[in-house]
Amino acid sequence: MFFESWAEVIHMNGHGVYVWWSFGVTLAVVVGLVVEPKLKQRQLKRELKQYYRRQEMRSNNETTSP
Template identity: 60%
Template sequence: MNFQFNSFAELINMNGHGSYVWASYGITLVVIIGLILYSRGQRGSLLKQINTQQARQTQRQRQK
């Protein structure tokens, strides 16, 4: 197997393009983590709304 780079430093530098490549990876990782956290927050909010609606519906049924 032939490696593209001879050392770890060359891998990080990527012939002068390393800052762009690693910044792209970093930005992508931050966006994915942000989407996961946002989705979890939305899910929690939705579950609270559903529980509130079910509680109101149960109270209405008991009042009848």
């Protein structure tokens, strides 16, 4: 193993702040890239469901109108 203890892994000879900060930023970006499309998809499904309900109500109203 390259390091003798977990404290050395975290500290990394004085470079730990930069290494762990960049690791955290990268992780946040990757999580954002995974989560954001899922949220957009959920919103789009909701909007499409509402749209089709409105269209169905319109077509029902047109057929029942004199």
